[in-house]
Amino acid sequence: MSDADGGLEQRDVVIAGGGPVGLALALGLARAGLDVLVLEKADGPCAHSRAPTIWPATQQVFAELGLVERLEERGVTLSHPQIWDADRGVSLLSLPMDELAAETSFPRLLILPQSETVAILHEEIRNTVGVEIRFSCKVSGFIQDSFGVDVICRRFGLEERVRAKYVAGCDGEESTVRAHLGGKLEGKTYATRAALADIRVSGGEDLAFPRISTDPRPVIALRLGADIWRLIFPHSRRQPADPERWISDASTRLFGKVPEALIWSDTFSLHRRISSHWVKGRIVLAGDAAHLNSPVGGEGLDAGMQDAKLLSRALEAAVAVDHPQPLVNYVANRRRAMERGTGAFTDIASRSLLFGGGRMIRPTFAIARLLFAVPGWRRRILRRLALIDQK
Incomplete structure:
Protein backbone atom coordinates (compact mmCIF):
# COMPACT_ATOMS: atom_id res chain seq x y z
CA MET A 1 0.00 0.00 0.00
CA PRO A 52 17.11 -31.72 4.87
CA THR A 53 16.78 -32.68 8.57
CA ILE A 54 13.76 -31.45 10.54
CA TRP A 55 13.76 -32.31 14.25
CA PRO A 56 10.63 -32.49 16.47
CA ALA A 57 10.60 -28.90 17.76
CA THR A 58 10.75 -27.61 14.19
CA GLN A 59 7.97 -29.95 13.11
CA GLN A 60 5.93 -28.28 15.85
CA VAL A 61 6.64 -24.89 14.23
CA PHE A 62 5.32 -26.22 10.92
CA ALA A 63 2.32 -27.72 12.69
CA GLU A 64 1.46 -24.29 14.12
CA LEU A 65 1.63 -22.95 10.56
CA GLY A 66 -0.70 -25.76 9.41
CA LEU A 67 1.94 -27.30 7.13
CA VAL A 68 3.32 -30.37 8.88
CA VAL A 76 10.69 -39.48 5.02
CA THR A 77 9.86 -39.97 8.72
CA LEU A 78 11.93 -42.04 11.14
CA SER A 79 10.79 -42.78 14.68
CA HIS A 80 13.84 -44.94 15.40
CA PRO A 81 16.78 -43.88 13.17
CA GLN A 82 19.74 -46.26 13.01
CA ILE A 83 23.18 -44.82 12.34
CA TRP A 84 24.58 -47.67 10.27
CA ASP A 85 28.18 -48.76 9.72
CA ALA A 86 28.11 -49.78 6.05
CA ASP A 87 31.69 -51.13 6.19
CA ARG A 88 30.94 -53.64 8.96
CA GLY A 89 27.21 -54.11 8.53
CA VAL A 90 26.33 -53.14 12.13
CA SER A 91 24.41 -50.37 13.88
CA LEU A 92 26.65 -47.71 15.39
CA LEU A 93 23.84 -46.07 17.36
CA SER A 94 20.06 -46.23 17.64
CA LEU A 95 18.05 -43.05 18.25
CA PRO A 96 14.70 -44.03 19.83
CA MET A 97 12.95 -40.75 19.14
CA ASP A 98 9.64 -42.42 20.04
CA GLU A 99 10.72 -42.29 23.69
CA LEU A 100 9.93 -38.56 23.56
CA ALA A 101 6.23 -39.16 22.84
CA ALA A 102 5.21 -37.70 26.20
CA GLU A 103 7.04 -34.43 25.44
CA THR A 104 6.31 -33.78 21.78
CA SER A 105 3.56 -34.46 19.26
CA PHE A 106 6.27 -35.35 16.73
CA PRO A 107 8.59 -37.97 18.27
CA ARG A 108 10.47 -38.67 15.06
CA LEU A 109 13.00 -37.30 12.61
CA LEU A 110 11.62 -35.90 9.36
CA ILE A 111 13.83 -35.81 6.26
CA LEU A 185 30.26 -13.26 12.63
CA GLU A 186 32.58 -13.97 15.55
CA GLY A 187 33.82 -17.45 16.33
CA LYS A 188 35.76 -20.09 14.44
CA THR A 189 35.99 -22.00 11.19
CA TYR A 190 36.84 -25.71 11.47
CA ALA A 191 39.82 -27.25 9.74
CA THR A 192 37.44 -29.74 8.12
CA ARG A 193 35.27 -28.80 5.15
CA ALA A 194 32.38 -30.76 3.60
CA ALA A 195 31.56 -31.71 0.04
CA LEU A 196 27.94 -32.59 -0.70
CA ALA A 197 26.46 -34.65 -3.50
CA ASP A 198 22.85 -35.64 -4.13
CA ILE A 199 22.71 -38.83 -6.19
CA ARG A 200 20.09 -41.20 -7.57
CA VAL A 201 20.46 -44.83 -6.45
CA SER A 202 17.47 -47.13 -6.86
CA GLY A 203 16.59 -50.08 -4.67
CA GLY A 204 17.76 -48.65 -1.35
CA GLU A 205 14.39 -47.91 0.26
CA ASP A 206 14.85 -50.56 2.97
CA LEU A 207 18.42 -49.65 3.91
CA ALA A 208 19.01 -48.26 7.40
CA PHE A 209 20.27 -44.70 7.47
CA PRO A 210 22.16 -42.47 8.08
CA ARG A 211 24.84 -44.76 6.63
CA ILE A 212 28.56 -44.22 7.30
CA SER A 213 31.69 -45.59 5.65
CA THR A 214 35.24 -44.60 6.59
CA ASP A 215 37.54 -46.58 4.28
CA PRO A 216 39.45 -45.02 2.56
CA ARG A 217 37.80 -41.68 3.47
CA PRO A 218 34.71 -40.91 5.56
CA VAL A 219 31.35 -40.47 3.86
CA ILE A 220 27.86 -40.16 5.32
CA ALA A 221 24.66 -40.96 3.40
CA LEU A 222 21.16 -39.72 4.14
CA ARG A 223 18.10 -40.81 2.16
CA LEU A 224 16.12 -37.81 0.88
CA GLY A 225 13.47 -39.67 -1.10
CA ALA A 226 12.58 -42.99 -2.71
CA ASP A 227 15.81 -43.19 -4.73
CA ILE A 228 17.62 -39.95 -3.82
CA TRP A 229 20.54 -39.94 -1.37
CA ARG A 230 22.66 -37.13 0.06
CA LEU A 231 26.37 -37.96 0.36
CA ILE A 232 28.50 -35.88 2.73
CA PHE A 233 32.29 -36.02 2.37
CA PRO A 234 34.25 -34.37 5.23
CA HIS A 235 37.72 -33.40 4.08
CA SER A 236 40.61 -31.21 5.20
CA ARG A 237 41.23 -27.78 3.72
CA ARG A 238 44.49 -29.11 2.28
CA GLN A 239 42.68 -31.91 0.45
CA PRO A 240 41.14 -30.84 -2.89
CA ALA A 241 37.35 -31.21 -2.92
CA ASP A 242 36.41 -33.52 -5.77
CA PRO A 243 33.05 -35.13 -5.00
CA GLU A 244 32.55 -36.38 -8.55
CA ARG A 245 35.74 -38.44 -8.22
CA TRP A 246 34.67 -39.80 -4.81
CA ILE A 247 31.04 -40.56 -5.58
CA SER A 248 31.35 -43.86 -7.46
CA ASP A 249 33.60 -45.45 -4.83
CA ALA A 250 31.50 -44.13 -1.94
CA SER A 251 28.24 -45.31 -3.51
CA THR A 252 29.67 -48.80 -4.01
CA ARG A 253 30.74 -48.97 -0.36
CA LEU A 254 27.43 -47.64 0.93
CA PHE A 255 24.91 -49.28 -1.40
CA GLY A 256 26.76 -51.96 -3.32
CA LYS A 257 26.27 -50.18 -6.66
CA VAL A 258 27.35 -47.07 -8.56
CA PRO A 259 24.91 -44.14 -8.75
CA GLU A 260 22.58 -43.73 -11.69
CA ALA A 261 22.89 -39.92 -11.73
CA LEU A 262 24.51 -36.99 -9.98
CA ILE A 263 21.79 -34.44 -9.24
CA TRP A 264 23.67 -31.68 -7.42
CA SER A 265 26.94 -31.06 -5.59
CA ASP A 266 28.52 -28.32 -3.51
CA THR A 267 31.39 -27.69 -1.11
CA PHE A 268 31.36 -25.49 1.99
CA SER A 269 33.25 -24.61 5.14
CA LEU A 270 32.04 -25.51 8.63
CA HIS A 271 31.67 -22.74 11.20
CA ARG A 272 30.67 -21.97 14.72
CA ARG A 273 29.99 -18.25 14.62
CA ILE A 274 27.54 -15.75 16.07
CA SER A 275 26.93 -12.13 15.13
CA SER A 352 34.44 -35.52 18.18
CA LEU A 353 33.36 -36.96 14.83
CA LEU A 354 35.65 -35.03 12.49
CA PHE A 355 38.87 -35.19 14.49
CA GLY A 356 41.72 -36.85 12.60
CA GLY A 357 39.93 -37.01 9.27
CA GLY A 358 37.15 -39.23 10.60
CA ARG A 359 39.32 -41.69 12.54
CA MET A 360 37.29 -40.97 15.70
CA ILE A 361 33.87 -41.77 14.23
CA ARG A 362 33.60 -45.31 15.59
CA PRO A 363 35.15 -44.54 19.01
CA THR A 364 32.78 -41.57 19.35
CA PHE A 365 29.75 -43.71 18.64
CA ALA A 366 31.05 -46.37 21.04
CA ILE A 367 31.06 -43.72 23.80
CA ALA A 368 27.60 -42.58 22.72
CA ARG A 369 26.28 -46.16 23.03
CA LEU A 370 27.54 -46.28 26.62
CA LEU A 371 25.75 -43.02 27.38
CA PHE A 372 22.56 -44.21 25.70
CA ALA A 373 22.58 -47.30 27.93
CA VAL A 374 21.84 -44.96 30.85
CA PRO A 375 18.18 -43.83 30.59
CA GLY A 376 18.81 -40.37 32.03
CA TRP A 377 21.63 -39.61 29.62
CA ARG A 378 19.71 -41.10 26.68
CA ARG A 379 16.71 -38.87 27.36
CA ARG A 380 18.93 -35.82 27.83
CA ILE A 381 20.69 -36.35 24.48
CA LEU A 382 17.46 -37.11 22.62
CA ARG A 383 15.84 -33.95 24.00
CA ARG A 384 18.89 -31.96 22.91
CA LEU A 385 18.72 -33.38 19.38
CA ALA A 386 14.98 -32.74 19.24
CA LEU A 387 15.47 -29.13 20.45
CA ILE A 388 12.82 -29.78 23.08
CA ASP A 389 15.09 -28.18 25.68
CA GLN A 390 14.96 -24.80 23.87
CA LYS A 391 12.07 -22.40 24.37
Whole structure:
Protein backbone atom coordinates (compact mmCIF):
# COMPACT_ATOMS: atom_id res chain seq x y z
CA MET A 1 0.00 0.00 0.00
CA SER A 2 1.05 3.64 -0.45
CA ASP A 3 1.29 6.55 1.94
CA ALA A 4 -1.10 9.31 0.85
CA ASP A 5 1.41 11.97 1.86
CA GLY A 6 4.67 10.72 0.38
CA GLY A 7 3.65 7.94 -1.97
CA LEU A 8 6.09 5.55 -0.28
CA GLU A 9 4.99 1.93 -0.06
CA GLN A 10 4.17 1.03 3.57
CA ARG A 11 4.47 -2.34 5.35
CA ASP A 12 4.37 -3.49 8.94
CA VAL A 13 7.42 -5.71 8.44
CA VAL A 14 9.91 -6.06 5.60
CA ILE A 15 11.92 -9.30 5.60
CA ALA A 16 15.21 -9.46 3.72
CA GLY A 17 15.74 -13.04 2.51
CA GLY A 18 13.29 -15.57 1.11
CA GLY A 19 14.77 -18.79 2.47
CA PRO A 20 12.82 -21.07 4.83
CA VAL A 21 13.44 -18.85 7.89
CA GLY A 22 12.27 -15.68 6.18
CA LEU A 23 9.26 -17.41 4.63
CA ALA A 24 8.17 -19.06 7.87
CA LEU A 25 8.51 -15.73 9.67
CA ALA A 26 6.50 -13.98 6.96
CA LEU A 27 3.73 -16.56 7.09
CA GLY A 28 3.49 -16.41 10.88
CA LEU A 29 3.28 -12.60 10.83
CA ALA A 30 0.66 -12.57 8.07
CA ARG A 31 -1.43 -15.08 10.02
CA ALA A 32 -1.30 -12.61 12.92
CA GLY A 33 -2.76 -9.89 10.69
CA LEU A 34 0.42 -7.97 9.83
CA ASP A 35 1.24 -6.64 6.36
CA VAL A 36 4.52 -8.27 5.29
CA LEU A 37 6.87 -7.96 2.31
CA VAL A 38 9.69 -10.44 1.62
CA LEU A 39 12.56 -9.17 -0.53
CA GLU A 40 14.64 -11.93 -2.13
CA LYS A 41 17.66 -11.19 -4.34
CA ALA A 42 17.37 -14.48 -6.30
CA ASP A 43 15.00 -14.65 -9.25
CA GLY A 44 13.06 -17.60 -7.84
CA PRO A 45 12.76 -20.12 -4.99
CA CYS A 46 15.67 -22.31 -3.87
CA ALA A 47 16.01 -25.30 -6.20
CA HIS A 48 18.50 -27.41 -4.18
CA SER A 49 18.07 -29.77 -1.25
CA ARG A 50 20.55 -28.11 1.15
CA ALA A 51 19.41 -28.65 4.78
CA PRO A 52 17.11 -31.72 4.87
CA THR A 53 16.78 -32.68 8.57
CA ILE A 54 13.76 -31.45 10.54
CA TRP A 55 13.76 -32.31 14.25
CA PRO A 56 10.63 -32.49 16.47
CA ALA A 57 10.60 -28.90 17.76
CA THR A 58 10.75 -27.61 14.19
CA GLN A 59 7.97 -29.95 13.11
CA GLN A 60 5.93 -28.28 15.85
CA VAL A 61 6.64 -24.89 14.23
CA PHE A 62 5.32 -26.22 10.92
CA ALA A 63 2.32 -27.72 12.69
CA GLU A 64 1.46 -24.29 14.12
CA LEU A 65 1.63 -22.95 10.56
CA GLY A 66 -0.70 -25.76 9.41
CA LEU A 67 1.94 -27.30 7.13
CA VAL A 68 3.32 -30.37 8.88
CA GLU A 69 1.04 -32.84 7.09
CA ARG A 70 2.24 -31.56 3.70
CA LEU A 71 5.85 -32.00 4.83
CA GLU A 72 5.06 -35.56 5.94
CA GLU A 73 3.51 -36.39 2.56
CA ARG A 74 6.68 -35.35 0.70
CA GLY A 75 9.30 -36.42 3.25
CA VAL A 76 10.69 -39.48 5.02
CA THR A 77 9.86 -39.97 8.72
CA LEU A 78 11.93 -42.04 11.14
CA SER A 79 10.79 -42.78 14.68
CA HIS A 80 13.84 -44.94 15.40
CA PRO A 81 16.78 -43.88 13.17
CA GLN A 82 19.74 -46.26 13.01
CA ILE A 83 23.18 -44.82 12.34
CA TRP A 84 24.58 -47.67 10.27
CA ASP A 85 28.18 -48.76 9.72
CA ALA A 86 28.11 -49.78 6.05
CA ASP A 87 31.69 -51.13 6.19
CA ARG A 88 30.94 -53.64 8.96
CA GLY A 89 27.21 -54.11 8.53
CA VAL A 90 26.33 -53.14 12.13
CA SER A 91 24.41 -50.37 13.88
CA LEU A 92 26.65 -47.71 15.39
CA LEU A 93 23.84 -46.07 17.36
CA SER A 94 20.06 -46.23 17.64
CA LEU A 95 18.05 -43.05 18.25
CA PRO A 96 14.70 -44.03 19.83
CA MET A 97 12.95 -40.75 19.14
CA ASP A 98 9.64 -42.42 20.04
CA GLU A 99 10.72 -42.29 23.69
CA LEU A 100 9.93 -38.56 23.56
CA ALA A 101 6.23 -39.16 22.84
CA ALA A 102 5.21 -37.70 26.20
CA GLU A 103 7.04 -34.43 25.44
CA THR A 104 6.31 -33.78 21.78
CA SER A 105 3.56 -34.46 19.26
CA PHE A 106 6.27 -35.35 16.73
CA PRO A 107 8.59 -37.97 18.27
CA ARG A 108 10.47 -38.67 15.06
CA LEU A 109 13.00 -37.30 12.61
CA LEU A 110 11.62 -35.90 9.36
CA ILE A 111 13.83 -35.81 6.26
CA LEU A 112 12.82 -33.43 3.48
CA PRO A 113 14.97 -31.52 0.96
CA GLN A 114 15.02 -27.80 1.72
CA SER A 115 13.77 -27.08 -1.78
CA GLU A 116 10.58 -29.00 -0.95
CA THR A 117 10.19 -27.17 2.35
CA VAL A 118 10.54 -23.83 0.55
CA ALA A 119 8.07 -24.93 -2.14
CA ILE A 120 5.45 -25.77 0.51
CA LEU A 121 5.95 -22.40 2.21
CA HIS A 122 5.58 -20.64 -1.16
CA GLU A 123 2.37 -22.54 -1.90
CA GLU A 124 0.89 -21.43 1.42
CA ILE A 125 2.05 -17.82 1.08
CA ARG A 126 0.40 -17.54 -2.34
CA ASN A 127 -2.90 -18.37 -0.64
CA THR A 128 -2.40 -16.07 2.36
CA VAL A 129 -3.61 -12.47 2.56
CA GLY A 130 -1.17 -9.89 3.85
CA VAL A 131 2.14 -11.24 2.56
CA GLU A 132 4.03 -10.73 -0.70
CA ILE A 133 7.33 -12.12 -1.99
CA ARG A 134 9.31 -9.90 -4.36
CA PHE A 135 12.09 -11.70 -6.25
CA SER A 136 15.13 -10.16 -8.00
CA CYS A 137 15.15 -7.50 -5.29
CA LYS A 138 18.47 -6.96 -3.52
CA VAL A 139 18.43 -4.93 -0.33
CA SER A 140 21.19 -2.31 -0.44
CA GLY A 141 20.62 -0.01 2.55
CA PHE A 142 18.41 1.40 5.27
CA ILE A 143 17.45 4.77 6.71
CA GLN A 144 16.09 4.32 10.23
CA ASP A 145 14.36 6.85 12.48
CA SER A 146 12.31 6.64 15.67
CA PHE A 147 9.14 5.64 13.82
CA GLY A 148 10.30 3.16 11.18
CA VAL A 149 12.81 2.14 8.53
CA ASP A 150 13.16 3.07 4.86
CA VAL A 151 14.41 -0.04 3.09
CA ILE A 152 16.41 0.68 -0.06
CA CYS A 153 16.68 -2.07 -2.67
CA ARG A 154 17.48 -2.53 -6.35
CA ARG A 155 15.23 -4.42 -8.72
CA PHE A 156 15.91 -4.83 -12.43
CA GLY A 157 18.53 -2.10 -12.16
CA LEU A 158 16.19 0.45 -10.58
CA GLU A 159 16.19 1.70 -7.00
CA GLU A 160 13.06 1.13 -4.94
CA ARG A 161 12.15 2.16 -1.40
CA VAL A 162 9.72 0.64 1.07
CA ARG A 163 8.78 2.06 4.46
CA ALA A 164 8.48 -0.51 7.27
CA LYS A 165 7.73 -0.36 10.96
CA TYR A 166 10.32 -3.13 11.44
CA VAL A 167 12.88 -5.02 9.36
CA ALA A 168 14.02 -8.63 9.82
CA GLY A 169 17.31 -9.75 8.28
CA CYS A 170 16.98 -13.39 7.23
CA ASP A 171 19.44 -12.98 4.38
CA GLY A 172 22.00 -15.63 5.26
CA GLU A 173 25.72 -15.82 5.88
CA GLU A 174 26.54 -12.85 3.64
CA SER A 175 23.82 -10.73 5.24
CA THR A 176 23.45 -7.14 4.05
CA VAL A 177 21.28 -6.44 7.08
CA ARG A 178 23.96 -7.65 9.49
CA ALA A 179 26.54 -5.48 7.74
CA HIS A 180 24.26 -2.47 8.21
CA LEU A 181 24.03 -3.22 11.93
CA GLY A 182 27.83 -3.35 12.12
CA GLY A 183 27.70 -7.01 13.14
CA LYS A 184 30.53 -9.46 12.52
CA LEU A 185 30.26 -13.26 12.63
CA GLU A 186 32.58 -13.97 15.55
CA GLY A 187 33.82 -17.45 16.33
CA LYS A 188 35.76 -20.09 14.44
CA THR A 189 35.99 -22.00 11.19
CA TYR A 190 36.84 -25.71 11.47
CA ALA A 191 39.82 -27.25 9.74
CA THR A 192 37.44 -29.74 8.12
CA ARG A 193 35.27 -28.80 5.15
CA ALA A 194 32.38 -30.76 3.60
CA ALA A 195 31.56 -31.71 0.04
CA LEU A 196 27.94 -32.59 -0.70
CA ALA A 197 26.46 -34.65 -3.50
CA ASP A 198 22.85 -35.64 -4.13
CA ILE A 199 22.71 -38.83 -6.19
CA ARG A 200 20.09 -41.20 -7.57
CA VAL A 201 20.46 -44.83 -6.45
CA SER A 202 17.47 -47.13 -6.86
CA GLY A 203 16.59 -50.08 -4.67
CA GLY A 204 17.76 -48.65 -1.35
CA GLU A 205 14.39 -47.91 0.26
CA ASP A 206 14.85 -50.56 2.97
CA LEU A 207 18.42 -49.65 3.91
CA ALA A 208 19.01 -48.26 7.40
CA PHE A 209 20.27 -44.70 7.47
CA PRO A 210 22.16 -42.47 8.08
CA ARG A 211 24.84 -44.76 6.63
CA ILE A 212 28.56 -44.22 7.30
CA SER A 213 31.69 -45.59 5.65
CA THR A 214 35.24 -44.60 6.59
CA ASP A 215 37.54 -46.58 4.28
CA PRO A 216 39.45 -45.02 2.56
CA ARG A 217 37.80 -41.68 3.47
CA PRO A 218 34.71 -40.91 5.56
CA VAL A 219 31.35 -40.47 3.86
CA ILE A 220 27.86 -40.16 5.32
CA ALA A 221 24.66 -40.96 3.40
CA LEU A 222 21.16 -39.72 4.14
CA ARG A 223 18.10 -40.81 2.16
CA LEU A 224 16.12 -37.81 0.88
CA GLY A 225 13.47 -39.67 -1.10
CA ALA A 226 12.58 -42.99 -2.71
CA ASP A 227 15.81 -43.19 -4.73
CA ILE A 228 17.62 -39.95 -3.82
CA TRP A 229 20.54 -39.94 -1.37
CA ARG A 230 22.66 -37.13 0.06
CA LEU A 231 26.37 -37.96 0.36
CA ILE A 232 28.50 -35.88 2.73
CA PHE A 233 32.29 -36.02 2.37
CA PRO A 234 34.25 -34.37 5.23
CA HIS A 235 37.72 -33.40 4.08
CA SER A 236 40.61 -31.21 5.20
CA ARG A 237 41.23 -27.78 3.72
CA ARG A 238 44.49 -29.11 2.28
CA GLN A 239 42.68 -31.91 0.45
CA PRO A 240 41.14 -30.84 -2.89
CA ALA A 241 37.35 -31.21 -2.92
CA ASP A 242 36.41 -33.52 -5.77
CA PRO A 243 33.05 -35.13 -5.00
CA GLU A 244 32.55 -36.38 -8.55
CA ARG A 245 35.74 -38.44 -8.22
CA TRP A 246 34.67 -39.80 -4.81
CA ILE A 247 31.04 -40.56 -5.58
CA SER A 248 31.35 -43.86 -7.46
CA ASP A 249 33.60 -45.45 -4.83
CA ALA A 250 31.50 -44.13 -1.94
CA SER A 251 28.24 -45.31 -3.51
CA THR A 252 29.67 -48.80 -4.01
CA ARG A 253 30.74 -48.97 -0.36
CA LEU A 254 27.43 -47.64 0.93
CA PHE A 255 24.91 -49.28 -1.40
CA GLY A 256 26.76 -51.96 -3.32
CA LYS A 257 26.27 -50.18 -6.66
CA VAL A 258 27.35 -47.07 -8.56
CA PRO A 259 24.91 -44.14 -8.75
CA GLU A 260 22.58 -43.73 -11.69
CA ALA A 261 22.89 -39.92 -11.73
CA LEU A 262 24.51 -36.99 -9.98
CA ILE A 263 21.79 -34.44 -9.24
CA TRP A 264 23.67 -31.68 -7.42
CA SER A 265 26.94 -31.06 -5.59
CA ASP A 266 28.52 -28.32 -3.51
CA THR A 267 31.39 -27.69 -1.11
CA PHE A 268 31.36 -25.49 1.99
CA SER A 269 33.25 -24.61 5.14
CA LEU A 270 32.04 -25.51 8.63
CA HIS A 271 31.67 -22.74 11.20
CA ARG A 272 30.67 -21.97 14.72
CA ARG A 273 29.99 -18.25 14.62
CA ILE A 274 27.54 -15.75 16.07
CA SER A 275 26.93 -12.13 15.13
CA SER A 276 28.32 -9.48 17.45
CA HIS A 277 25.12 -7.46 16.86
CA TRP A 278 21.60 -8.86 16.34
CA VAL A 279 19.42 -5.81 16.78
CA LYS A 280 19.59 -2.07 16.27
CA GLY A 281 16.40 -0.16 16.95
CA ARG A 282 13.77 -1.56 14.60
CA ILE A 283 16.10 -3.87 12.64
CA VAL A 284 16.77 -7.43 13.83
CA LEU A 285 18.45 -10.64 12.60
CA ALA A 286 17.44 -14.30 12.39
CA GLY A 287 18.81 -17.54 10.95
CA ASP A 288 22.24 -17.69 9.31
CA ALA A 289 22.42 -13.90 9.30
CA ALA A 290 22.65 -14.12 13.11
CA HIS A 291 24.50 -17.40 13.68
CA LEU A 292 26.25 -20.24 11.90
CA ASN A 293 26.75 -23.68 13.41
CA SER A 294 28.26 -26.86 12.06
CA PRO A 295 25.83 -29.07 10.10
CA VAL A 296 26.99 -32.08 12.14
CA GLY A 297 23.79 -33.02 13.92
CA GLY A 298 21.66 -31.46 11.19
CA GLU A 299 20.38 -28.55 13.30
CA GLY A 300 21.16 -25.52 11.13
CA LEU A 301 17.69 -25.16 9.62
CA ASP A 302 16.09 -26.07 12.94
CA ALA A 303 17.90 -23.32 14.83
CA GLY A 304 16.74 -20.80 12.23
CA MET A 305 13.14 -22.01 12.44
CA GLN A 306 13.18 -21.53 16.22
CA ASP A 307 14.35 -17.98 15.51
CA ALA A 308 11.39 -17.52 13.14
CA LYS A 309 8.90 -18.76 15.71
CA LEU A 310 10.09 -16.50 18.52
CA LEU A 311 10.81 -13.51 16.30
CA SER A 312 7.27 -13.69 14.91
CA ARG A 313 5.93 -13.30 18.44
CA ALA A 314 8.40 -10.49 19.19
CA LEU A 315 7.51 -8.55 16.05
CA GLU A 316 3.79 -8.93 16.71
CA ALA A 317 4.34 -7.47 20.18
CA ALA A 318 6.60 -4.70 18.86
CA VAL A 319 3.99 -3.61 16.31
CA ALA A 320 1.28 -3.71 18.98
CA VAL A 321 3.18 -1.47 21.43
CA ASP A 322 5.02 0.51 18.72
CA HIS A 323 8.33 -0.05 20.50
CA PRO A 324 11.28 -2.36 19.67
CA GLN A 325 11.86 -3.67 23.22
CA PRO A 326 10.34 -7.11 22.39
CA LEU A 327 13.12 -7.51 19.79
CA VAL A 328 15.76 -7.01 22.48
CA ASN A 329 14.08 -9.72 24.57
CA TYR A 330 14.02 -12.08 21.56
CA VAL A 331 17.73 -11.54 20.94
CA ALA A 332 18.65 -12.26 24.57
CA ASN A 333 16.66 -15.52 24.43
CA ARG A 334 18.00 -16.79 21.12
CA ARG A 335 21.59 -15.71 21.67
CA ARG A 336 21.65 -17.65 24.94
CA ALA A 337 20.09 -20.69 23.24
CA MET A 338 22.69 -20.63 20.46
CA GLU A 339 25.69 -20.13 22.73
CA ARG A 340 24.71 -22.74 25.32
CA GLY A 341 22.49 -25.03 23.27
CA THR A 342 22.72 -25.66 19.53
CA GLY A 343 26.12 -24.02 19.04
CA ALA A 344 27.74 -25.85 21.94
CA PHE A 345 26.16 -29.20 21.03
CA THR A 346 27.14 -29.12 17.36
CA ASP A 347 30.64 -27.95 18.30
CA ILE A 348 31.19 -30.98 20.55
CA ALA A 349 29.73 -33.31 17.90
CA SER A 350 31.89 -31.79 15.15
CA ARG A 351 35.15 -31.95 17.08
CA SER A 352 34.44 -35.52 18.18
CA LEU A 353 33.36 -36.96 14.83
CA LEU A 354 35.65 -35.03 12.49
CA PHE A 355 38.87 -35.19 14.49
CA GLY A 356 41.72 -36.85 12.60
CA GLY A 357 39.93 -37.01 9.27
CA GLY A 358 37.15 -39.23 10.60
CA ARG A 359 39.32 -41.69 12.54
CA MET A 360 37.29 -40.97 15.70
CA ILE A 361 33.87 -41.77 14.23
CA ARG A 362 33.60 -45.31 15.59
CA PRO A 363 35.15 -44.54 19.01
CA THR A 364 32.78 -41.57 19.35
CA PHE A 365 29.75 -43.71 18.64
CA ALA A 366 31.05 -46.37 21.04
CA ILE A 367 31.06 -43.72 23.80
CA ALA A 368 27.60 -42.58 22.72
CA ARG A 369 26.28 -46.16 23.03
CA LEU A 370 27.54 -46.28 26.62
CA LEU A 371 25.75 -43.02 27.38
CA PHE A 372 22.56 -44.21 25.70
CA ALA A 373 22.58 -47.30 27.93
CA VAL A 374 21.84 -44.96 30.85
CA PRO A 375 18.18 -43.83 30.59
CA GLY A 376 18.81 -40.37 32.03
CA TRP A 377 21.63 -39.61 29.62
CA ARG A 378 19.71 -41.10 26.68
CA ARG A 379 16.71 -38.87 27.36
CA ARG A 380 18.93 -35.82 27.83
CA ILE A 381 20.69 -36.35 24.48
CA LEU A 382 17.46 -37.11 22.62
CA ARG A 383 15.84 -33.95 24.00
CA ARG A 384 18.89 -31.96 22.91
CA LEU A 385 18.72 -33.38 19.38
CA ALA A 386 14.98 -32.74 19.24
CA LEU A 387 15.47 -29.13 20.45
CA ILE A 388 12.82 -29.78 23.08
CA ASP A 389 15.09 -28.18 25.68
CA GLN A 390 14.96 -24.80 23.87
CA LYS A 391 12.07 -22.40 24.37
